[in-house]
Amino acid sequence: GENVEQHPSTLSVQEGDSAVIKCTYSDSASNYFPWYKQELGKRPQLIIDIRSNVGEKKDQRIAVTLNKTAKHFSLHITETQPEDSAVYFCAASISGTASKLTFGTGTRLQVTL
């Protein structure tokens, strides 16, 4: 089955700096890659996603890049703010979004003042 690795496990940045989280996946058939933000005790919230026919997608301060050849994708957050502090999970899915998601191990992002 699919295996998703995520790095780093913790990340501390100063407010205003950029944060980058990287994930690799094992199954070349995976074609949908969402990123979720989860605050303590709450549901995961989709912040951005990308499909395998696109190399990059951007939404304001958040961007995701996908390298299908290398089987890795990354989340980029620019101009970080304290409210960006949370745990971020990448995930991968085969055959579209109705299929099960395999999650990465998570990155705890701390944005300091």
Add this chain to the structure above:
Amino acid sequence: GAVVSQHPSWVICKSGTSVKIECRSLDFQATTMFWYRQFPKQSLMLMATSNEGSKATYEQGVEKDKFLINHASLTLSTLTVTSAHPEDSSFYICSATDRVRGSNQPQHFGDGTRLSIL
């Protein structure tokens, strides 16, 4: 739109008790619902995929006789943890996909149920 309601949000009960968790799609029909388990400071692990009107598909290592899943309608799936023990204490989260919008839509997550077995 696309709201998934999960109930209860928190359960504390004695060892040996069976606990039922409900997952409802409030404003859409969900052909498929997923049940995840998340231990403290860990990732979400898929337990099973629940399809309306058919048996659930369980992930390897998940005991289907212990974690009973019923998806009797397009808006409701239930997870029953039978004879729960302290090691079953975890955060259980469901998600659902919109049947009408098709397979190109994100999964919508419920708020989760924190289960504590004493």
